[in-house]
Amino acid sequence: MTTSDQLGNQAQGTQRQSGIYVYGIVPADLQVDDDARGVGDPPGRVEVIREGDVGALVSEVQIDRALGTPDDLQAHEYVLDRTASIAPVLPMRFGAVLTDADSVATEVLRDHHDEFAKALSELKGRAEYIVKGRYNEKAILSEVLSENAQAQALRDDIRSKPEDASRDSQMALGEIISNAIEATRQADTQTVVNALEGVASLVNVRPPTHEYDAIHVAMLAETDRQSAVEQALNQLRENWGDRMQLRLLGPLAAYDFVVANAPGG
């Protein structure tokens, strides 16, 4: 068993106040820059605890306060995503803390060594990318209205009455818009999924997180083929114009494709 001397010593001296925050599982030969900054305030120094062929990306964290500030969340993802752009990494869910470096080496790495090693080799050369699209409010509402005579009639009814008197029409119109956007979202999402076929090895359609969300799709793709992913999205942008804003996030750690103890599914 090989663990970081520094972390081991620190953990012994301050066992009650600090723990070892675990970001994710990496190949044992991953090296971390000295100035990589982790969660906590002041930010913990990111290191690798190694066991056989696998390692854990960790930093020491004070446990006298709850984690979860914006800085903590972004540090967690930043450490993982920087890693994902250069090496396979199995991301842990935010907030995993073990008591000391020995626990990480034995309970996490040794007990799961073979499945981690297998999952890492499956992930090699690939990373997660997320496609996010947000409808332009004016464009999508105009689109829905132009395709739906009932919505136009309701809009005219609302216009012709005082606000209080048109409440039923407002509700009915809102429901039509809501359903129409949902249907449009599904169709557009399918278009994106089809466009990514061939460049993405796995796709996970995420639920929308905003009323005007158009696309929320995570994919696993080879980092070497990122330009093909970008090309596919550029084609969609061209087709859709200012109807929606389409963004690509990544390369990211494979958050959507590493599940419980069965990574890769």
Added chain:
Amino acid sequence: MTTAIQPAGGGGAGGGGSSSGLADVIDTILDKGLVIDAYARLSLVGIEILSIDARVVVASVDTYLRFAQAVNRLEISETEPKGLPDLTGDAVKGVAKSKTQSALDAAGQKVSDFLGQGQPERQKATRVQSSREDQ
């Protein structure tokens, strides 16, 4: 394989992807990622985030009324029936656009009645397509 992690705050990720904002991070890391089953020693530290509920999309009365109000705003500023100059222009949008298109369809129909089939139909298709691209 020798690899390195850059310090946090060092700018956007490499390559063409845009960097993640906090909202993107929250969508991703709070309910996804590996959880080890040997949970006796591994624990989730208390997470101080109360605003997650607000991010859940639920079709509700509020949502409907917001949509209706958005349509109302839109109508005043964007889709008022346009005068003739706008109808003939290229940047016709929304409801006015659909009226323009049916007018074009009708015109195309009439022209093809005069000229027979083929070319006028193609012109009509081109014009409708270019008005979409302007959207």
